[in-house]
Structure formats: structure tokens, C-alpha cells
Amino acid sequence: MPIAEKYLTNRVTGEIGQASAIYFPTTEAEVIGVIQKVARDQQQLITIGGHTGLSGATFPDDHQVLMSLEKLNRILKLDPETLTLTVEAGVTIAQISDFLAETPYFYAPDPGSKAASIGGNAATNAGGMRAVKYGVTRDHIQAMRVILADGRKLEVGSINRKDSSGYDLKDLFIGSEGTLGVITALDLKVQPKPKFSRDILLGFESLTALAPKVFEILDSGLVPATLEFFERDSMAYAERGLQLAFPDLAGQAFLLITLDGNSESELTAALAELASLTEHVMVLSDETVRQTVWQLRGAIVSSVEMVSRQEPLDVVVPINQVAPTILALKSMVDKAGLSAVFFGHAGDGNIHANIIKNQLSDQDWTEKLARLLDDLYAYIAKIGGKPSAEHGIGLLKKAHFQKHVGVAELQAMKAIKQVFDPENRLNPGKIFD
Ligand SMILES: Cc1cc2nc3c(=O)[nH]c(=O)nc-3n(C[C@H](O)[C@H](O)[C@H](O)COP(=O)(O)OP(=O)(O)OC[C@H]3O[C@@H](n4cnc5c(N)ncnc54)[C@H](O)[C@@H]3O)c2cc1C
Numbered sequence: 001m002p003i004a005e006k007y008l009t010n011r012v013t014g015e016i017g018q019a020s021a022i023y024f025p026t027t028e029a030e031v032i033g034v035i036q037k038v039a040r041d042q043q044q045l046i047t048i049g050g051h052t053g054l055s056g057a058t059f060p061d062d063h064q065v066l067m068s069l070e071k072l073n074r075i076l077k078l079d080p081e082t083l084t085l086t087v088e089a090g091v092t093i094a095q096i097s098d099f100l101a102e103t104p105y106f107y108a109p110d111p112g113s114k115a116a117s118i119g120g121n122a123a124t125n126a127g128g129m130r131a132v133k134y135g136v137t138r139d140h141i142q143a144m145r146v147i148l149a150d151g152r153k154l155e156v157g158s159i160n161r162k163d164s165s166g167y168d169l170k171d172l173f174i175g176s177e178g179t180l181g182v183i184t185a186l187d188l189k190v191q192p193k194p195k196f197s198r199d200i201l202l203g204f205e206s207l208t209a210l211a212p213k214v215f216e217i218l219d220s221g222l223v224p225a226t227l228e229f230f231e232r233d234s235m236a237y238a239e240r241g242l243q244l245a246f247p248d249l250a251g252q253a254f255l256l257i258t259l260d261g262n263s264e265s266e267l268t269a270a271l272a273e274l275a276s277l278t279e280h281v282m283v284l285s286d287e288t289v290r291q292t293v294w295q296l297r298g299a300i301v302s303s304v305e306m307v308s309r310q311e312p313l314d315v316v317v318p319i320n321q322v323a324p325t326i327l328a329l330k331s332m333v334d335k336a337g338l339s340a341v342f343f344g345h346a347g348d349g350n351i352h353a354n355i356i357k358n359q360l361s362d363q364d365w366t367e368k369l370a371r372l373l374d375d376l377y378a379y380i381a382k383i384g385g386k387p388s389a390e391h392g393i394g395l396l397k398k399a400h401f402q403k404h405v406g407v408a409e410l411q412a413m414k415a416i417k418q419v420f421d422p423e424n425r426l427n428p429g430k431i432f433d
Contacts, residue, residue, distance in 0.1 A: 007048060007066055010059040012396060014309060017060040019046075026071045028088075028145070028153075028184045034067050035182065036151040044428050047178040049120025050092060052113040054301070054312045055394025057124070057177045057430050064428070069119055072184065075099050082159050084142060085188045089119025096188075105190040108134035110226075111390070112298050119183045125175035127390030129226040129297075130258075132347030136390065138174045140189045146173050146181035149421040159187055172416060177392045178427040180420040194260040197225070198267050199290050203251020203280030207231060207330070207342060210253040211323030213277050214346040217257075218319055222270050226258040227347030228297060234304075234341035234354075238296040241303025246296055247289055250280045255346065256297055300343055301354065309357040311369055311396075315380045316389030319349045328379060329353050336372035350389035377404060393431045402432055 003022045010017065020043065025031045038045045048058045048068040060066060069090035076086040078099075085107065087096065094114035096107050111121060111128035120126075122144065127136045134140075143157035157163070157170035173180055204210035210229060217227065232252045239246055259270050275281045284290035304310050317325045326342060333340045333355065344352040355372065357365045377387055377397075381404035387393065393401045402410065410432060417424075 003066070006051060007058075007068060008060060010056045010395070011051070011305075012054055012056055012310070012312065015059065018063050019060040019066045020063045022066040022068060024068050024071045028072070028147070031067070031069070031072065031182055031184055032147055032151045032153070034065070035147055035149065038065050038425060039150060039423070042423075044425050045182075046427050047119075047123075047182050049090065049117030049123070050113065050115045052116045053120065053124060053394065054314070054391045054396075055124075055177075055388070056396045057392055057394030057427065059395055061395070061429065067182070069117060069182075069184075073117075076185070078103065078105070078190070080105070083190050084159050085190045086185065087118055087188065088185050089122075089183045090117050092117055093121065100190065104192055106193045107140065107188055107190050109137050109140055111137075112301065118186055118188070122174050122183055122186060123176060123178050124392040125390065127345060127348065127350060129228060129345065131345060131350075131390075132227045133223050133225045133260075138171065141170065141174060141186055142189055143187040144170055144173060144183050145185040146183050148181045149423065149425045154181065157187070175392065177394060177430050179417060179430055180426065182426070194225075195262045196264050196267050197258060197260040198271055199256065199258050199284040199293070200271055200274055201247065201249055201282045201284060201293060202255040202257070202274065202278045203249045203282075204253045204255075204278055205251065207253040207326050208323075210255060211326050213255065214322050215320060216277065217255075217274070218347060220273065222259070222273065224257045224347060225260045226256065227345070228256040228343070229346040230254055230256070230297065230300065230343035231341065234300050234343045235296060237303040237307070237341060238299040241306050242295060242299050244292050244296055247282055247284075247293065249282045251278075256293060297343075300341065301352075304341060304354055304356060309365070311355040311373070312391070313353045313355065313376070314344075314350060314389050314391045315353070315376075315385055315387060316348065316350045317380065317383055317385035319347075321383050321385065322346055322349050322351065325351060325380070325383065325385070329376060332372060332376055332379070336368050336375075338368055338372060345389075348389065349385075373400060380404075395430060398430070398432065 023034045044064045046064045072088045072090040110130045111126040121137045146154045340355045377400040
């Protein structure tokens with residue numbers, strides 16, 4: 001049977017690759033069967049979760065075998081006594097939040113794509129909207145089951161709250177982009193839902209005016225659950241894409257902030273403190289408006305994707321560098337003769353700059369983008385930032401990652417790959433050569 005184009009496509013570049021087969025295991029035993037067959041046939045394997053990745057990490061560039069875990073998708077157990085949710089790796093983020101909606105608990109990471117799988121989130125160490133207060137995927141995985149390249153099963157981590165017992169193998173597999181093993185099941189941390197939550201939208205004349213406020217908020221002692229920024233231009237893509245209107249609030253650049261906690265009076269005082277940062281303020285107390293704003297914020301990437309090819313960047317910089325970095329990147333994009341939308345998780349220093357191709361010819365786009373990215377990643381490295389905060393390196397950022405990572409660090413990563421996958425069968429050529 002022909003392989004559906006979706007699984008062969010690099011969703012960022014639009015390229016279509018070639019794979020020799022695709023499997024859809026429904027049990028862990030079937031996953032092991034696929035991995036053992038790949039080893040016997042001396043082939044190479046790419047694991048696919050929700051196929052929402054933005055770094056080309058599932059792209060089959062050399063007739064690899066594909067294995068989609070979308071049917072390994074059962075929620076196995078919620079244990080309120082240890083605050084643990086056990087799931088199979090193909091379970092989506094939407095499934096987890098629907099399941100927990102009926103309970104007093106929540107799973108704190110809130111990455112933008114709800115179609116992503118939890119295995120994919122683990123394999124990329126996904127971030128998301130609530131990382132500024134609650135941390136990233138890594139901070140919410142207690143234990144995982146991983147199948148190695150030769151079919152052996154490995155249990156990593158545990159549901160104990162502390163563990164100083166030898167090397168932390170779990171953390172090696174988190175963020176490994178399918179290159180070290182295939183995650184089949186996970187024990188996730190859940191926590192009681194906060195009693196109160198309020199969202200506020202702050203408008204500023206420009207990103208230049210907004211940027212210093214991020215540091216001011218983080219320095220003030222307030223701990224927002226989300227601290228997102230975006231420009232009106234970015235929002236315009238989402239408005240067109242979803243056919244929804246952004247609320248009527250003056251400004252060209254916005255902060256969307258959630259505060260949560262168990263004391264209503266503390267939240268009210270914190271809201272007042274935030275409201276004093278600008279004259280353009282809207283507390284999102286109307287639930288429909290609140291949901292619309294979040295829907296629009298979540299749709300920026302996919303709405304740009306609908307109208308143009310884009311290069312989605314997810315650089316991260318130390319939090320005191322957010323303001324100068326946004327300004328520097330804007331000037332680099334202008335100088336390169338390109339356009340971009342800027343948004344992101346300001347509270348984590350995670351800046352999304354999506355460079356947009358629009359009507360440029362393929363050649364013009366390729367040349368201008370290559371020059372821009374060389375300069376941009378060199379700048380990020382110089383100020384102590386990293387090329388990826390949450391999407392991973394995959395194929396798209398590989399050249400820049402290899403150029404700026406320390407020599408000894410890269411050697412150590414290659415040595416780890418050699419230990420777990422000596423025959424280079426799992427997602428070969430991703431992250432590094
Ligand atoms: C609209 C949109 C918004 C997004 N917003 C965010 C955001 O806010 N934060 C964020 O971090 N990311 C975001 N992303 C990127 C993407 O959703 C994440 O990278 C996500 O973690 C990928 O999960 P997935 O299941 O789709 O994985 P895939 O895209 O299928 O795979 C990604 C990588 O994980 C590996 N992999 C997948 N499953 C497994 C497994 N079980 N075992 C081992 N390796 C595996 C693959 O081999 C590949 O290397 C967004 C994407 C889109 C399209």
C-alpha cells in the first residue's frame with residue numbers, strides 16, 4: 001500500500017521524502033517487533049508521534065522505515081496517591097487534557113500543538129505556554145519505558161520524588177529526537193488545579209516598548225503561569241486563518257499573561273500591578289473573549305503556514321537578553337530583505353521569529369535565508385543563547401547546531417549515541433552527522 005504523503009513530508013520545507021515502509025503498531029510488543037525487523041533487515045527507523053514537529057526530525061531522506069505511534073494511544077492509569085498519570089507514547093496532548101478535565105488534576109506543560117503526542121513532546125523536550133511557572137516537559141516526566149535499537153526494553157526514572165541513584169538515564173532520552181530509543185510509555189506528574197486563574201492582555205506601542213517590561217515583570221517577584229508576547233502583525237495572520245477578531249485594544253505589540261493560584265485577593269493585587277505597566281489594558285474576564293485570544297495565539301504558526309512557506313525559529317536567550325535580542329533579530333531580518341513575525345514565550349527567553357518567504361523566488365529565498373541564519377545563529381551563540389528552546393534540532397538546525405556547539409560537548413553526544421545505537425539505526429543524521 002502506498003505511504004500517505006503526510007508521513008513523507010517535511011512540514012516546514014514542503015519537501016517529500018521516500019520511505020521503504022510504514023508501520024502502525026498498537027502494542028509495545030508490536031513496537032519491539034518492528035525494531036527487531038529493522039535490525040534484521042539492516043534498515044534504519046524513524047519514529048513518528050503526532051507529526052507536528054517543526055525541525056524536520058521525522059523527514060525520511062534516505063528510504064528509512066517509518067513507525068507511527070498514533071495507534072499506541074491508551075491512557076493507562078491515573079493514580080491520585082502518587083499524582084501520576086500513566087500513558088502510552090502515542091496519546092495526544094488533547095487526549096490528556098480532555099481526560100484530566102473531569103478530574104481535580106492538570107498536566108502543566110501546555111505546548112501549542114494539541115495534536116502532538118506525549119512521546120513526541122518527550123523526544124523534543126517540548127516547552128509551551130506555562131513553562132515560565134511550571135517548567136517544560138522534562139520537569140513533568142517521572143519515568144519512561146524505552147525500546148532500544150536492538151529491541152531491549154529499558155525502564156528509566158521512577159515515580160519517587162527524589163532520585164540520586166546513579167546516572168539519570170531518563171533525562172538522556174528526553175530531547176533525544178528518536179535517535180537513542182523509542183519511548184513507548186510514560187509516567188507523568190499531574191498536580192491539583194489552582195483554584196483561581198486570571199488572564200490579562202497588555203498593549204504597547206512597539207516591541208521596543210514591550211521588551212523591557214518582560215524583565216521588569218520577572219524581576220518583580222510575580223510568577224505568571226504564562227507570559228506570551230506577539231505583535232499585531234503576527235496576530236493578523238491568526239485572525240485571517242481562524243476568521244476570528246482580536247479584541248479591540250490599542251497597541252502594536254502585546255503581552256498575554258495568566259496568573260493562577262489559590263488566593264483570589266493575591267491575584268487581584270497582582271493584576272493591578274501588571275495593569276500599571278501600560279495604559280492599554282484588558283482583563284480577559286469574559287470567557288468567550290479569553291478563549292478567542294488563546295485560540296488566536298495558538299494559531300499563529302499554522303496560520304502563517306497556510307499562506308506561505310516559513311522558517312520557524314525557536315531560539316532561546318538568557319532572560320536579560322530578550323529585549324536586545326528581539327531588536328537585533330528584527331534589524332537582521334530587515335537587512336536581509338526578508339520579513340518575519342515575532343512572538344513567543346517571553347518569560348522563558350524563548351523567541352519565535354518565523355521568517356516568511358511570501359512571493360520571493362525559491363533561489364532568492366534560499367540565498368537570503370542562508371545568509372540571515374548564519375548571522376542570526378552566530379549572534380545567538382555569542383550572547384550565550386541556544387538554537388532551539390523547544391522544537392529540537394532535527395535536520396533544519398543541524399548545520400548551525402554543529403557549528404556552534406562545543407567540540408567536547410558534541411563528542412560526548414556522539415559517544416552516547418554510539419552506546420545506545422551502535423549501528424546508527426534510529427533516526428540517523430538528525431541532530432548531528
Ligand atoms: C501549530 C504548532 C504549534 C506548536 N507549538 C509548540 C510549542 O508551543 N512548544 C513546543 O515545544 N513545540 C511546539 N510545536 C512543535 C511540536 O508540536 C513539538 O515539537 C512536539 O513535541 C512534537 O511532537 P509530535 O508528537 O508531533 O512529534 P513528531 O513531530 O512526530 O516527532 C518529533 C521528534 O520526536 C521523535 N519521536 C516522536 N515520538 C517518539 C517516541 N515515542 N519515541 C522516540 N522518539 C519519538 C521523532 O522521531 C522526531 O525526532 C508546535 C507545532 C505546531 C505545528
